[in-house]
Amino acid sequence: MVAVFGLAIGSFLNVVIHRLPRMMENEWKMQCAELAGAEPVPAGPRYNLVVPGSHCPHCSTPLRVIDNIPLVSWVALRGKCGHCGTRISARYPIVEALTAALSALVAYRFGFTPALLLALAFTWTLVALTFIDADTTLLPDDLTLPLLWLGLGSNVFGTFVPLKDAVIGAMAGYLALWSIYWLFKLATGKEGMGYGDFKLLAALGAWMGWKALLPIVLLSSLVGAIVGIVLIVLARRGREIPIPFGPYLAAAGLIILLTGDTFTRWLVPL
Numbered sequence: 529m530v531a532v533f534g535l536a537i538g539s540f541l542n543v544v545i546h547r548l549p550r551m552m553e554n555e556w557k558m559q560c561a562e563l564a565g566a567e568p569v570p571a572g573p574r575y576n577l578v579v580p581g582s583h584c585p586h587c588s589t590p591l592r593v594i595d596n597i598p599l600v601s602w603v604a605l606r607g608k609c610g611h612c613g614t615r616i617s618a619r620y621p622i623v624e625a626l627t628a629a630l631s632a633l634v635a636y637r638f639g640f641t642p643a644l645l646l647a648l649a650f651t652w653t654l655v656a657l658t659f660i661d662a663d664t665t666l667l668p669d670d671l672t673l674p675l676l677w678l679g680l681g682s683n684v685f686g687t688f689v690p691l692k693d694a695v696i697g698a699m700a701g702y703l704a705l706w707s708i709y710w711l712f713k714l715a716t717g718k719e720g721m722g723y724g725d726f727k728l729l730a731a732l733g734a735w736m737g738w739k740a741l742l743p744i745v746l747l748s749s750l751v752g753a754i755v756g757i758v759l760i761v762l763a764r765r766g767r768e769i770p771i772p773f774g775p776y777l778a779a780a781g782l783i784i785l786l787t788g789d790t791f792t793r794w795l796v797p798l
Contacts, residue, residue, distance in 0.1 A: 667724025
């Protein structure tokens with residue numbers, strides 16, 4: 529049941545992943561025009577997570593309800609728009625299937641408990657952040673900050689970890705990457721990561737406590753380093769091209785969520 533519901537959530541996450549960065553860009557343009565004292569940016573058609581309705585990005589034809597069934601519609605249409613025949617990215621069904629699979633794993637891990645609803649919200653937010661960061665190298669405050677506060681609120685009654693561990697985890701998570709950022713910048717004169725990474729690790733610390741931070745950082749750094757080396761060697765990607773770190777933090781956070789304190793007890797025995 530949770531997996532089926534996860535398919536529908538995955539369909540909505542595709543909207544968030546596609547539209548939220550564009551909504552942010554529109555807001556930045558208006559703010560820049562206001563600060564520069566320039567003519568206000570003309571207000572265009574309403575554009576948010578609800579309006580306009582789902583449509584083909586190529587021919588702008590509104591999608592029918594039958595065209596919006598997660599996974600099924602993409603397969604039935606053979607990955608193409610039913611009106612203009614333009615190919616539809618396979619990323620849409622991938623996000624839906626991934627969200628459904630992760631939702632099922634979370635349900636298996638926590639069972640029918642209040643923690644399940646919170647863990648699902650945590651998982652869905654990380655899925656959205658992963659793909660937004662992969663596309664734009666941005667981790668929106670509209671997602672990271674609510675995730676942080678929801679984590680602290682979830683642990684008021686010790687749902688995942690004691691509240692003290694959650695508060696220390698949020699503080700230590702932010703300060704750990706913030707310190708690395710400034711050490712790297714002072715040593716090289718370059719920025720090694722964005723502030724969104726600090727906030728995301730702070731959110732993960734708020735959910736799983738300070739003891740989970742070391743496993744999260746080690747797992748994400750290891751996977752990120754392997755992927756980076758593969759991209760440089762096989763794809764001949766230049767070292768100067770930034771690699772988003774958010775997806776690896778999110779993946780490590782989900783691993784810790786699903787495996788409990790296995791990695792934590794191994795790396796932080798005390």
